[in-house]
Amino acid sequence: PDVIDRGPDTGDTDVCPPTGCLPVPCEDSVRSSDGLIALYDFEEGAGSVVYDRSVDYVGAAVSLKAALVFGQDFNGQIHDESGNAHHGTLRGGAQWSPSGGPTPGLPGYLSHDASEQSYTEVAHHPRLQLATSQTIAYWRRHKGSWGDEIGIDLSKGDNSYAIKHRATSPTILEWDLRGGPQGSRAATASGSVAAATWHFVVMTWDGAQARIFVDDMERAAAGPTTVTAPIAADTQLLLLAAQNAVANDVRRYSNVDITGLALFDRALDTDERKFLHNAGRPMDLEIVGDTHWLENGIGLDGGGLRQLDASPLYDRILEGQHAFSFEMWVKANNTTQGGPARIVSLSRDPFNRNFTLGAQVLALEMRLRNTDTNDNGAPAPLLQPAQVTTDLEHYVITLSQRQATLYRNGQLVHTVATSTDLSSWQRTFPLLLGNEATLDRPWLGAFYLLAIYDRPLDLATIARHFAEGPATPPRCTVPGP
Incomplete structure (x- = not known):
């Protein structure tokens, strides 16, 4: 039920993917997972349900070790590589809604209302620095009037940031990476998001090219993009639905609901992106x-x-x-x-x-x-x-x-x-x-x-x-x- 840091790769032992501990094949199969939407093997299950096992195959070769993950529940905790808990805060009326999420696998979400100046703040974390490559994946739903709708802001509170992701209109989705005092535009996706609709957004940076995927479809690619050294870890704050503009004084708030957030210090490949997208959407x-x-x-x-x-x-x-x-x-x-x-x-x-x-x-x-x-x-x-x-x-x-x-x-x-x-x-x-x-x-x-x-x-x-x-x-x- 916590915001769980899966920690670094400590060896050959696999860890649970962001959606929880899922069953995977114990041995290699010749069955193709490329393009797989649904798979049913009709093993007798609980009650009157036949389970979609496609995620077992797409996810079998995926080793997802994220710096930050939440989806099933949220109580403001994050764990570092040493197992120490750091507490975040739901501010200004931000709250966890246990139902109404985008998928059966992600039933809940964090609700934010700009009129109440609500947002979610998580203290700095070593693995949330801007690495030589990275991926940000999350479900977002915009509500209310459009503005500079911030989904994710990772900054040190003086209008310089490592990461900023925002939607400026129903058709514009922007992702900024730090390339100067206020970052540089890494990629802009057009015709991407609609109000009152859940969208799964993935942004990847492989050190040379920035790409944006919306609902598992590529919407933008740009590169090469110059990205400078990361902001010092001890001054970073991770904010959801707000921008930390000046000296820890939040000046911009957003009408954005968020769930299923995962951040990685590498660029995910196609199978990994599909796994994240589909794991919460089984067609049982x-x-x-x-x-x-x-x-x-x-x-x-x-x-x-x-x-x-x-x-x-x-x-x-x-x-x-x-x-x-x-x-x-x-x-x-x-x-x-x-x-x-x-x-x-x-x-x-x-x-x-x-x-x-x-x-x-x-x-x-x-x-x-x-x-x-x-x-x-x-x-x-x-x-x-x-x-x-x-x-x-x-x-x-x-x-x-x-x-x-x-x-x-x-x-x-x-x-x-x-x-x-x-x-x-x-x-x-x-x-x-x-x-x-x-x-x-x-x-x-x-x-x-x-x-x-x-x-x-x-x-x-x-x-x-x-x-x-x-x-x-x-x-x-x-x-x-």
């Missing part, structure tokens, strides 16, 4: 209707599984290249199902969808909403006969570069031309397995694995995944700090 599935657990799978008897908020999926696919892969290990109960019977679907009801892969007797049918089809994804771009059996099958459907491709059991089956303009997709449509949201288009069978990617898997990767089979590597708990 809710079990609805008649189902039963199997060994390493779940049987569907007229019910299904759903994730009503599939926004992480839409964020990745629609703000990326309009490409995807749906990979699954499934076993149908029979070869007489029609409708088509929904295996995997992104849809609102039987007549409105973004994507569906279903069984039409012995054929597999893909419906896809794009510029070539209607709101129901018809006419179906792909209807491939003689694909459905009652055996355990490995199917992969990919979309990229105006082509949809079906793979079965590690082999390419068929490729068709179709539009990859998905601009008509509806972001509010849920992710559904084994049925429609209305529970009147059931597919009877069993799921053993489902993985969703924001890129097309190639044949070599698909063949490796097929050879690996539906089982996923065992998990082991990463030790805490």
Whole structure:
């Protein structure tokens, strides 16, 4: 529940990532994590939930050791490398709100109101100096009128600072690094943030180039930038939602809510940034209707599984290249199902969808909403006969570069031309397995694995995944700090 300093790298022992102690694979897997959005292995869990394990794979090779981390709770404490606690202060009415945060993994946040001159202050910390490289990552939400909205200020109180991050308008996000008495502009991101909306902001500096990412999309890059020596550690204050302008007299306050803050003394790579972004946004599935657990799978008897908020999926696919892969290990109960019977679907009801892969007797049918089809994804771009059996099958459907491709059991089956303009997709449509949201288009069978990617898997990767089979590597708990 504290603001926890994970400390320096003390050897080979891993530490928990900023979101807490997460399970990770105990051994290497050939399964690709590049572009992975969600992964379900359908191990029997608690209650009526199937857990999204994608963070296990993306985070497996990530060793995140941050100087400062908070997210689950906050009581103004920070720990240094020696385990000593330093106390920060919530000032002017700043408070911790336990609910209303950006994600299920980050339910709470620090609330700041400029009219009350509220902000959060944390005493100096040795690892918060400006290093030769660094990363700042946090969730922020602006509220109220726009001004010079400071998110983070690391300074010594005489208008000289090591780091300052601010939004000056709904479309301008700025990051300043010290390059002189008052810092120098490292990067400016345009068209980046909206009021009353949570955004995940990451700023990296690798010693030569400054980059800003908003919601896992790069919005600005600049370099080379001249950065001078850091401010003396014993004079630094870390402020959230305020700027320490003159002699520790805070002159600027901001209407900014903040959570999930992590600072690093190096530039994070792509996988690490994705891990931080996605760890708090799991797409766990809710079990609805008649189902039963199997060994390493779940049987569907007229019910299904759903994730009503599939926004992480839409964020990745629609703000990326309009490409995807749906990979699954499934076993149908029979070869007489029609409708088509929904295996995997992104849809609102039987007549409105973004994507569906279903069984039409012995054929597999893909419906896809794009510029070539209607709101129901018809006419179906792909209807491939003689694909459905009652055996355990490995199917992969990919979309990229105006082509949809079906793979079965590690082999390419068929490729068709179709539009990859998905601009008509509806972001509010849920992710559904084994049925429609209305529970009147059931597919009877069993799921053993489902993985969703924001890129097309190639044949070599698909063949490796097929050879690996539906089982996923065992998990082991990463030790805490």
